[in-house]
Amino acid sequence: MTERSSGGTAGDLRSGEWIFAVVGLPLALLGGGYALAVLYAGALLSLTVFGLPFVVVALLGARGAGTLHRRLVGRLLGERIEAPARLPRPAGLVARGRVVLTDPVAWRTLLYLVLRLPLGVLGFVAAVVLPLGCGWLIGFPLWIRLLEPGPRPAGWLDAASVVPGLVVLFAVPGSIRALTAANRGLARLLLGPARAQQRVRELEAARATLLAENTDQLRRLERDLHDGTQARLVALAITLSLTDDALAPDAEPDTGRLRTLVERARGQTDDAIAELRRLTRGIHPVALDGGLGEALPGLTATSPVPVTVRLDLPERPDPVVERALYFCAAELLTNVAKHSGARSAELTASATDDRIRLTIRDDGRGGAALGTGTGLTGLAERLAAVDGVLKVDSPPGGPTMITAELPTRL
Structure with a gap:
């Protein structure tokens, strides 16, 4: 799980991004060198008795390096990455070594360190080398006059150096932002828990x-x-x-x-x-005896806000999913009546590709979000219990559109 901090807009170059590009070079060189050395030495020692113990110790070191890089990415780039689970500690050295050798987190961290090497070099070039080069190009007319005695008339070479320098200078923030996005994506992909662990x-x-x-x-x-x-x-x-x-x-x-x-x-x-x-x-609502096709229109009929219903449910989902979706619709319609100030709403339910989707849209004041006291956080947690997700799109001023998506079969 990752969380993006709110510091800075997409168009602003945050100071942390520049610092990451600068200090990231030595860390990238050390990490990349470590990963390549581990892979090379591990291959050479694989036929000896020292091979497996060496790889075990190296993988544990890779895990520690992953912790350092996770903290660095979180502090400077604002990308909070959930730490992977601790390694189990079975009895016996052989069993513990097997756990480390089959640890996907450590191997993915080694891959991250290798891929960080070119990104670190490019980041340092974008944050340090390019600005210095721009300064030299833009100041070329001054440098040449300081180095050469006597008056020097302005010529085409002065303009030819200043214009490229300005162009490259304006491109520096965009380059750093692009590399920052690449570093964030790489960290999300390789430094978090493995997919099986996350599941x-x-x-x-x-x-x-x-x-x-x-x-x-x-x-x-x-x-x-x-x-x-x-x-x-x-x-x-x-x-x-x-x-x-x-x-x-x-x-x-x-x-x-x-x-x-x-x-x-x-x-x-x-x-x-x-x-x-x-x-x-x-x-168990009696209305669900006839399925969602009968229950949802009956539910909207009791809403104080007029609700338009659109259903496309060719078959009934599992009873647990039906019940979860029914109570989800009931709670969302209650929120519309209590908090939105809407004059009308629309309920849409459809089932495609083994997924069932419920969407409730209203023309109210908007501003709804998870964790704002409207019960949406608890609703999202209850939907997650049946492998469902809740998506909220509610800009200030409205309209609000909340979508619940669940599997039709558990």
């Missing part, structure tokens, strides 16, 4: 989110049953007990009181049934 982390985070959500739901259900349904049933039991007392053989029947108690019991029964229906609807 394991994502699955672990999704599992933790799913377990926490299920625990919260069970606690909320227990609280609602205790405070709501149980209280209604206790009240109903008391009413039925009073009715039984009113029907005692030694008591004179009071028809009016009996009718009042029966009507109260009927009302309490209806309330308990409605409460149970509400709770079960939160577990």
